[in-house]
Amino acid sequence: MSIVTRGFGGRRDDPGDDVPPGQFVTQDFPVLSTGPTPSVDEAHWQLAVHTETGAAHRWSWDELMSLPAEDVTTDIHCVTHWSKLGTTWRGVSLDTLFADVETSADFVMAHSYGGYTTNVPLQDLLDGQSWVAYEFEGEPLEPVHGGPARLLVPHLYFWKSAKWLRGLVMEDDDQPGFWESNGYHAYGDPWLEQRYS
Amino acid sequence: MTAGATGGWHVATVVGARPLTRSARELTLSVPGLEASSPGQHLDVRLTAPDGYQATRAYSLAATGQAERADLVVDRVPDGEVSPYLVDVARPGDLMEVRGPLGGYFVWRPGDPGPVLLVAGGSGVVPLLAMLRARRASSSRAPFRLVCSVRGPADAIGREEIDEPTPGVEVHWVFSRESPPGWPTRPRRVADDDLAAPGFTAADGPDVFVCGPTGFVEAAAALLTGLGHAPDRVRTERFGGA
Ligand SMILES: Cc1cc2nc3c(=O)[nH]c(=O)nc-3n(C[C@H](O)[C@H](O)[C@H](O)COP(=O)(O)OP(=O)(O)OC[C@H]3O[C@@H](n4cnc5c(N)ncnc54)[C@H](O)[C@@H]3O)c2cc1C
Numbered sequence: 001m002s003i004v005t006r007g008f009g010g011r012r013d014d015p016g017d018d019v020p021p022g023q024f025v026t027q028d029f030p031v032l033s034t035g036p037t038p039s040v041d042e043a044h045w046q047l048a049v050h051t052e053t054g055a056a057h058r059w060s061w062d063e064l065m066s067l068p069a070e071d072v073t074t075d076i077h078c079v080t081h082w083s084k085l086g087t088t089w090r091g092v093s094l095d096t097l098f099a100d101v102e103t104s105a106d107f108v109m110a111h112s113y114g115g116y117t118t119n120v121p122l123q124d125l126l127d128g129q130s131w132v133a134y135e136f137e138g139e140p141l142e143p144v145h146g147g148p149a150r151l152l153v154p155h156l157y158f159w160k161s162a163k164w165l166r167g168l169v170m171e172d173d174d175q176p177g178f179w180e181s182n183g184y185h186a187y188g189d190p191w192l193e194q195r196y197s
Numbered sequence: 198m199t200a201g202a203t204g205g206w207h208v209a210t211v212v213g214a215r216p217l218t219r220s221a222r223e224l225t226l227s228v229p230g231l232e233a234s235s236p237g238q239h240l241d242v243r244l245t246a247p248d249g250y251q252a253t254r255a256y257s258l259a260a261t262g263q264a265e266r267a268d269l270v271v272d273r274v275p276d277g278e279v280s281p282y283l284v285d286v287a288r289p290g291d292l293m294e295v296r297g298p299l300g301g302y303f304v305w306r307p308g309d310p311g312p313v314l315l316v317a318g319g320s321g322v323v324p325l326l327a328m329l330r331a332r333r334a335s336s337s338r339a340p341f342r343l344v345c346s347v348r349g350p351a352d353a354i355g356r357e358e359i360d361e362p363t364p365g366v367e368v369h370w371v372f373s374r375e376s377p378p379g380w381p382t383r384p385r386r387v388a389d390d391d392l393a394a395p396g397f398t399a400a401d402g403p404d405v406f407v408c409g410p411t412g413f414v415e416a417a418a419a420l421l422t423g424l425g426h427a428p429d430r431v432r433t434e435r436f437g438g439a
Contacts, residue, residue, distance in 0.1 A: 002245075003292045003294060004245055004246070004247050005245050005282075005287075005291060005292055005293045006290075006291045007282065007291065008244040008245070008246050008252075008286070009246055010244070010250045010251075011252075011278040022251070022253060024278070028438075030411065030435070030437050031415075031435050033435065034302055034303070034432060034433060035418065035428050035429065035431050035432060036418035036419060036421065036428045036431050037415060037418065037419070038428065080255055081241075081254065081255075115429055178302075181301075182301035183299060183301050196205065196296075196299070
């Protein structure tokens with residue numbers, strides 16, 4: 001389809017090749033959530049991985065802090081068309097958290113404080129592709145952006161990077177999470193513009 | 198929804214443009230192929246410059262239920278890329294593209310019986326106006342309370358229409374910078390007293406919809422959960438900004 005919008009020039013901060021199709025670069029950090037920002041106190045915070053056999057692996061806040069942390073610099077891409085380049089995060093790699101987890105299930109449902117869910121294939125979370133992040137740009141992650149800790153899966157649209165992460169549940173089938181049940185794509189690759197189902 | 202990976206775009210023609218406030222304008226688009234929407238849903242709007250450069254932003258539908266037509270209300274964000282074009286430049290006959298209707302969660306359905314508490318900051322009134330219009334156009338008797346926060350009377354989008362008396366619908370304005378002459382309260386931010394009204398308290402279990410700039414939504418949603426509303430009954434749409 002080739003239409004032209006008369007009189008529209010655009011701002012022309014040419015995003016270049018670093019940005020997936022249909023995205024624009026922003027310096028801000030927009031907030032998209034479906035409800036109030038939950039306040040989760042670190043003293044009561046807990047993260048759990050549940051496998052298909054019923055086994056559970058749990059970490060308190062102090063236990064998470066005692067795990068080796070990584071500094072990550074990455075671009076992030078929101079389905080609402082903004083991308084933010086070169087963001088810096090600190091957190092624990094999912095490879096570290098899954099080191100002792102035995103599972104043959106292929107899919108993960110991430111669960112958040114506040115009830116949000118999102119589905120991600122396990123293979124997209126391992127091999128240095130995802131983190132449980134608790135610092136953003138050198139500061140503790142603010143609650144509106146998912147603090148105390150959020151999932152960070154930067155190669156997928158950012159709704160997959162569940163804020164206020166509470167648990168990761170192994171699933172044999174790829175079940176839709178919250179947005180995936182409300183019209184968003186099951187996988188969400190920004191380079192293929194997998195926005196909506 | 199019929200939007201595929203890159204498909205789902207419909208050509209839209211501007212058929213009407215009407216200023217509503219000093220910074221907001223209503224745009225009516227004719228969109229062959231666009232399905233009817235539900236109150237609260239939005240569209241992606243895509244503009245294309247002569248050299249092919251494109252910019253896309255989300256805009257809520259101010260009126261719903263009619264296919265092949267989109268009623269938008271756009272508020273100008275200073276120095277923005279898309280909103281100044283839509284408010285100041287676009288005119289009947291101009292072309293753009295839209296995709297949608299989008300969003301299946303921030304939606305009120307006229308069959309829902311419950312009390313409904315709507316809380317709007319600035320242009321966040323747009324999807325809530327769609328809910329109010331749908332309530333008035335249907336046989337719904339759901340009790341509605343709309344709390345609208347605006348800077349001053351000159352910024353109040355759709356005030357006359359919103360204020361039209363309707364049984365079961367109450368409207369409450371909060372002016373944050375400048376109150377109208379003779380208004381009983383000084384300019385102030387939305388507070389607990391504005392949100393807690395008989396019939397719409399946490400104990401009444403209303404469905405709550407909060408929409409506006411991100412900072413407004415954060416503040417209002419925090420007040421609401423502080424008043425005891427269950428977080429999963431408070432649906433939010435954050436438009437952006439600080
Ligand atoms: C689901 C959804 C529905 C929306 N519906 C409407 C609607 O019905 N009417 C409407 O007018 N807008 C609506 N918006 C906001 C709209 O999508 C754009 O963000 C807004 O018009 C600004 O775009 P821009 O290109 O002019 O500014 P940009 O060039 O994107 O931004 C310029 C600057 O303004 C700031 N900014 C961006 N958005 C806002 C904002 N909303 N308030 C204050 N500052 C901001 C940015 O942080 C940036 O610094 C909606 C947003 C969402 C996510």
